[in-house]
Amino acid sequence: MDAVEEDWEALVGTALLGTERRRGGSPEALLDAAAVQALRRRAGLRPAGAGALPEPAAPDPRPEPPEPARRRLAELLAGRTGPGGSGRRGTAPDLTELLPQWLAAAARHGYRAPAAQLPALLDAARARTDLRPQALALAGSRGHWLARLNPEWRFALRARAGGADRPHPEDAEGVDRLWQEGLFAERVALLGAVRAYDAAAATRLLATTWATERAEDRLMFLDSLRAGLSDRDEPFLEQALGDRSRNVRALAAELLSALPGSALAARMAERALACVGPEGVEPPAACDAGMQRDGVVKRPPAGRGERAWWLGQLVEAAPLGCWRDRFGGLGPAEIVARPVADGWAEELHAAWCRAAVRQRDPEWSKALLGPASAPPAAGPGTASLAERAKLLETLEEGERAAWVAEFVRSHGLSEAFQLLGVCAVPWAEPLGRAVVDALDAARRAGSYPWSFSGVMGLAERCLDPAEAGRLEPHAAAPEEPAEASPGAAAYWAEAFQRLVATLRLRQSMLAELAPA
Numbered sequence: 103m104d105a106v107e108e109d110w111e112a113l114v115g116t117a118l119l120g121t122e123r124r125r126g127g128s129p130e131a132l133l134d135a136a137a138v139q140a141l142r143r144r145a146g147l148r149p150a151g152a153g154a155l156p157e158p159a160a161p162d163p164r165p166e167p168p169e170p171a172r173r174r175l176a177e178l179l180a181g182r183t184g185p186g187g188s189g190r191r192g193t194a195p196d197l198t199e200l201l202p203q204w205l206a207a208a209a210r211h212g213y214r215a216p217a218a219q220l221p222a223l224l225d226a227a228r229a230r231t232d233l234r235p236q237a238l239a240l241a242g243s244r245g246h247w248l249a250r251l252n253p254e255w256r257f258a259l260r261a262r263a264g265g266a267d268r269p270h271p272e273d274a275e276g277v278d279r280l281w282q283e284g285l286f287a288e289r290v291a292l293l294g295a296v297r298a299y300d301a302a303a304a305t306r307l308l309a310t311t312w313a314t315e316r317a318e319d320r321l322m323f324l325d326s327l328r329a330g331l332s333d334r335d336e337p338f339l340e341q342a343l344g345d346r347s348r349n350v351r352a353l354a355a356e357l358l359s360a361l362p363g364s365a366l367a368a369r370m371a372e373r374a375l376a377c378v379g380p381e382g383v384e385p386p387a388a389c390d391a392g393m394q395r396d397g398v399v400k401r402p403p404a405g406r407g408e409r410a411w412w413l414g415q416l417v418e419a420a421p422l423g424c425w426r427d428r429f430g431g432l433g434p435a436e437i438v439a440r441p442v443a444d445g446w447a448e449e450l451h452a453a454w455c456r457a458a459v460r461q462r463d464p465e466w467s468k469a470l471l472g473p474a475s476a477p478p479a480a481g482p483g484t485a486s487l488a489e490r491a492k493l494l495e496t497l498e499e500g501e502r503a504a505w506v507a508e509f510v511r512s513h514g515l516s517e518a519f520q521l522l523g524v525c526a527v528p529w530a531e532p533l534g535r536a537v538v539d540a541l542d543a544a545r546r547a548g549s550y551p552w553s554f555s556g557v558m559g560l561a562e563r564c565l566d567p568a569e570a571g572r573l574e575p576h577a578a579a580p581e582e583p584a585e586a587s588p589g590a591a592a593y594w595a596e597a598f599q600r601l602v603a604t605l606r607l608r609q610s611m612l613a614e615l616a617p618a
Contacts, residue, residue: 110139159247164214170614171208172216178204179222193596195604199563201226203608205236207615215240220248224255260287268292271299281307286319293326301330305338317347324353331357336364343395355397355419360460362421366396374420375428377413383446385409386416410449417453422466434469438482451483459492464501467493474508478517491520503530510536515544515557522557528566537561538569542576545594558597565601567609573602 113136121127166172181197215223220241227237238245238258249258268291269276280292297304308323315323324342327335335357342354343366358366373393377384386393389400389412397419402411422434429437442450451470458466470483471493479485483493494502506521507530515537525533537557544554577598 107143110143113139156247156251160243162214162242162244164212164242166216167208167211167213167615168618171204171213171611172219174611174614175204175208175216175219176222179219179226193599193603195562195600195607196559199559200604200608200611202233202236203563204611204615205233205240207612208240209236211615211617213240213615214242215245217244220245224249224252224258228254228257260285268295271296271303277307278310281311286322290322290326293323294329297326297329301332302334304330305335309338317350320345320347320350321353324350324357327357331360333361333363336361340365343397351395352397352399356460359397359419359421360462362423362461367419367421369396370416370419371421371424374416375424377416378450379428380430380440382443383413383450385413385446410446413446414449414453414456417450418456418460420457422454422457422461422463434466435482438469452489455483455489455493459489459496462496464496464498467496468501471505474505475512478513487517487520491524494521495524499526500530502526503533507533507536510540515540515554519556519560522560522564525564527564529564531566534561534565534569537565538573538576541598545576545591545598548590551590551593551597555597558601562601562604565605567605567612570602570605570609573598573605577602 113132116132117136121129121132167175178197178201181201215237223237223241224245227234227241234257241248241258246258249255268288269280271277277292277296281289284292293304293308296307305327308327312320312323320342327339339354339358343351343358345351345354355366358364359370361367369392373386377386386409389398389408393412393416394400398412398415400408400412402408425434425437426432429440432440438451438454441447454466455470457463458470470481471490472482478487478490481490484490494505497505503525506518506525509521510518510533518537518540522529522533522537528534529537538561541554541558541561545551577595
């Protein structure tokens with residue numbers, strides 16, 4: 103040890119024991135001496151040898167976006183627009199809300215992330231998990247290479263199973279090796295990729311290790327079979343009905359009930375038809391072992407009667423096609439419109455709603471939704487907006503938008519937020535017009551503007567940018583009506599100005615990404 107290190111060790115010992123017990127002196131003198139020795143130690147360091155350069159990143163053949171789009175991405179990644187201290191957002195667009203749309207549009211054009219923006223893009227994905235799939239896809243092999251050099255970006259390494267390192271589904275040896283040796287996240291991603299390429303091959307792959315998997319892993323793997331679910335999966339799912347995990351058994355039963363031609367669906371139809379018919383409703387008297395094996399949960403939640411609970415599960419799992427013959431050839435709308443005696447209507451209709459969602463049946467969904475102009479509480483199927491939103495998702499995009507537009511025209515926006523959230527973006531012209539007209543009607547009525555902030559935020563992200571010109575007149579600050587909430591007129595004008603600015607920015611974003 104040289105003299106400098108000896109002096110430093112002596113100072114450390116004095117600091118540990120205290121200045122009164124060694125050398126005397128004051129704490130100030132000790133700190134001064136430590137400062138001098140620290141400078142001597144740094145000055146005496148010898149430069150270390152240079153480490154080996156990392157291997158270059160794998161090539162990414164995709165082009166970078168045009169220069170204006172690269173500048174826009176830098177602006178969005180640096181954007182911090184948000185609520186001010188007063189709780190009001192001002193008229194500037196919220197750049198953080200537009201970043202997902204930029205990433206999605208760039209992916210549609212087949213671009214890769216600009217090299218200079220990769221660090222900021224990875225930082226954004228680290229902070230926002232909702233951005234990760236799009237951000238990492240855009241970052242590609244270069245982003246994965248860069249993530250290896252910064253521990254804060256290791257989330258990108260965990261997601262590498264979704265990238266170029268995953269074997270092609272036709273590479274049987276590579277698929278088997280990763281399936282046997284990979285991390286759980288890699289195996290889930292691999293199973294999803296094989297499922298998308300060859301649905302039957304994914305089921306065969308899962309069967310090779312099914313008996314040795316942990317219960318929680320079996321549940322996740324089984325859930326991946328939702329994509330591409332078909333009658334070819336029935337033998338495997340029937341076997342899973344006997345699984346030792348209750349959650350796995352329940353999921354297997356749910357998936358089988360989504361296959362109208364499955365043996366489980368036939369068993370459930372037989373049970374449900376024995377309980378429900380034109381003559382009325384008679385719920386099951388008991389939940390036997392066969393029902394439980396087919397996924398019927400015996401113990402009801404708190405506040406639910408046993409027989410009603412069992413009835414709902416049977417009807418939910420029965421194929422909807424079985425009801426036409428049971429009701430003498432009537433269609434879904436006519437069946438749903440029939441009166442139900444003894445107070446069973448709500449239970450029965452709720453179960454049909456769940457069945458329509460599970461079986462993705464648009465005809466039954468439309469029957470249970472009823473006319474959009476009808477009062478929400480008087481709907482034939484359900485008054486729940488959450489359940490209505492699920493039913494709407496089974497409809498074709500145009501029908502969905504038309505139904506929600508009519509709902510907004512008839513009932514305004516106070517109950518439309520969840521319904522608007524399931525409509526395709528950008529909103530179809532009739533839906534966009536209905537939303538804008540409803541917002542303007544609320545403004546002219548002097549309503550509390552902050553009550554509509556959620557819908558206004560959706561409009562900024564979902565309205566067709568071409569609507570900006572039509573909205574300009576709404577952005578002018580009108581006179582404050584005498585009956586309006588104080589400050590409401592200025593707030594509404596500010597909100598419409600922000601909406602117009604956001605739509606114009608989205609329009610510019612899309613134009614900048616278009617190839618030259």
